[in-house]
Amino acid sequence: MITGLYETHVQVSNLENAIRFYTEILGLKLAHRDETRPIAFLWIGEGKEFMLGLWEQKENLQTRHFAFTSTKEDILNYAVDFLKNKDLEPYNFLKDGSVQPMVFAWMPALAIYFNDPDGNQLEFISILEGDSKPGLGVLSYEEWINFQ
Template identity: 40%
Template sequence: MGVHGLFETHLTVADLERSVSFYRDVVGLPVALELPERGAAFHWIGRPGQAMLGLWSIGSAPMGMRLHVAFAMALEDVRAAPGRLRAEGIQPLSFFGEPTDEPSVIGWMPAAAIYFEDPDRHMLEYIAMLDASPKPELGIVPWSQRG
């Protein structure tokens, strides 16, 4: 099992609209997805699917996230991660922060991901982009329900 890159990081921001404009217009990162109803926006870094920056309005981040880092991995490693994490005494989590034995599939990207906490309760993620067309209508589902 090997990490082969940093896939994403997330920032908590005071003004989501201002921050989206800054990262789009000043930094030059294209907007991947805006979810104003959730107080979130995502920007691609490099080509779509290569790396991502997530922006969250104060108090809107899922799972009570403090800081978040996602590590890019091969799909087979993401799928094997729950067992490896459990063997180390670490609880694998779904996208929604619930204990799980399988990755979550994020339809709009599309990607497979598994989450877990470090000793300071920072939310970490192993993620692999899927070789498929985006399916935003899928939402976020367990691997076994990806269709």
């Protein structure tokens, strides 16, 4: 019955700034802006595959976390520079000061994090081939490769 997650929604403090961030910085496409309320919908990917809803919330903003699907190669070779070139601060799951992408061995998946202007925690993630190894926890990609 369920074949995927189509959309998610986040609260933002300023809809105009959020639209600019997600379209101009991250490259999402504006799908629809509701002129009767402070809400906008953005396409993620090609062919209306996924949607992100932005809801302006002036008080009691509740930040969220969600991940964008990416490729292993893009995360390893481009993600950190892409984020830095957009004046975004990449960080890993351990928040240990490193910008090195990390592997969640229980999945396994490779990921790097960053925040939007409102503090929503965003992630680029790629599912890796191979069997999960939950006992390894969270480790660097190089360490993961050594266990393969």
